């Protein structure tokens with residue numbers, strides 16, 4: 001079981017305080033990180049993955065403070081993030097993407113990820129030629145083949161049709177069942193909340209909710225932050 | 235499921251054999267062979283010498299394409315390592331090293347080490363800053379060499395009287411054709427290997443590669459050190475062709491022509507910059523044509539470089555996709 005404890009994490013860009021002393025921990029294997037646009041969700045994931053350097057605070061992963069380490073070190077420790085805006089290697093084929101990132105260059109692991117993300121038909125195509133839905137799945141497949149113990153997924157179904165989203169949610173469910181730990185940032189709560197263990201909600205850089213999905217909608221602070229915005233459903 | 239073999243000597247050999255069956259690679263080998271044999275039967279001494287120069291430029295172009303072309307880290311440092319090799323040849327020769335192949339082996343080692351020392355600190359910087367520093371390297375080295383020789387009050391700046399690699403250009407050409415073919419083969423294999431794949435990934439989006447747990451620095455340093463070793467080796471062969479190892483070898487023509495060859499090569503062979511093989515075809519064409527223009531009846535020496543530079547600009551402008559340039563801006567997230 002992976003252990004992640006975030007304490008008093010802060011990040012400001014100039015005078016803009018994007019994360020304001022954020023503290024939470026992962027109690028179970030999956031957590032949804034939600035909140036309105038600009039709440040600081042991506043910034044929080046970036047801080048966990050080492051993409052941005054936190055201004056203050058601690059991030060303990062398996063009793064090691066990883067705050068401020070470089071991305072490749074954090075990734076090797078087992079935390080890998082996907083990008084909210086897909087970011088493929090444009091001249092590489094799908095197969096080549098996975099060959100770059102597969103831990104131990106293990107072909108079995110790679111084949112499994114291709115199948116899980118339903119990318120087999122695109123194997124030989126370069127990222128330039130892929131439809132958006134396949135690019136989103138490639139983003140996920142890249143993270144899976146690294147063998148990361150904790151996946152940070154930034155809007156894995158953002159921008160997808162309901163049908164495409166269902167496919168990815170199914171993949172995530174399967175990964176969960178296999179014991180894969182993950183933090184999922186999403187706006188589409190109706191599709192994500194049913195299968196996560198915990199929810200952390202951010203608003204303007206502060207945590208306004210931290211508890212089970214069952215209590216989420218009833219919470220006063222959540223209602224406040226989401227007025228007119230709750231579960232737009234995509 | 236996957237046709238990917240598991241690691242192991244047998245599989246490595248089989249994989250190597252499979253890669254080397256690529257038609258375009260075989261065509262390049264045939265071209266090198268034909269160009270090595272041709273002047274043995276017809277043509278002038280000048281023709282043979284032009285082909286000798288072509289193999290040297292092609293070797294440089296291969297080194298540049300393998301490192302800069304494949305990673306996207308554009309280096310202008312080629313003349314530095316070329317000059318370093320030429321100087322090392324002279325120095326070693328006058329300090330008792332005998333035998334062409336010992337001299338060239340030393341050149342390769344010196345280039346490898348020099349490349350390592352340069353690459354380790356500078357490749358921590360991202361693209362443009364690295365390029366800038368690589369540009370300063372040959373400039374500084376050239377002025378240093380000039381200053382040093384002036385102190386010694388020597389008439390020529392560099393080592394004269396370096397022994398020829400072979401008694402005639404016709405005899406030298408087969409030797410350099412074999413080494414060029416060897417550099418081609420190693421580069422082609424590296425490009426098709428997992429190592430080469432990571433380098434291409436770095437060119438596309440280095441941050442994305444690092445964020446998945448791959449430390450890119452060792453890959454970049456390895457390929458630039460190797461390429462520097464090759465460039466110094468080529469500098470050694472140049473010194474043994476002209477019998478002189480000195481200031482001339484730091485000239486920027488040893489950057490411009492190889493870059494041009496790699497760019498034109500990238501445009502004629504599928505795969506873009508870093509495609510390796512194209513340099514062979516483009517190299518013979520460009521160097522032979524420029525040597526032809528240099529003949530006394532034309533004497534257009536001054537025009538050759540501008541003509542080719544113009545061609546390169548056109549290629550970059552109108553065939554960016556052929557060169558493997560990113561197709562558009564990418565948002566960070």
Ligand SMILES: Nc1ncnc2c1ncn2[C@@H]1O[C@H](COP(=O)(O)OP(=O)(O)OP(=O)(O)O)[C@@H](O)[C@H]1O
Pocket residue numbers: 013016018035036037038039040041042043044084
């Ligand atoms: N590199 C940066 N420099 C300056 N400000 C930034 C930077 N990155 C993010 N911000 C600001 O931080 C705030 C939070 O941004 P962030 O991307 O983390 O929000 P988010 O919760 O992921 O939003 P969304 O749901 O729209 O993706 C925004 O106001 C944004 O403008």
Ligand SMILES: [Mg+2]
Pocket residue numbers: 041042043084
């Ligand atoms: Mg975001």
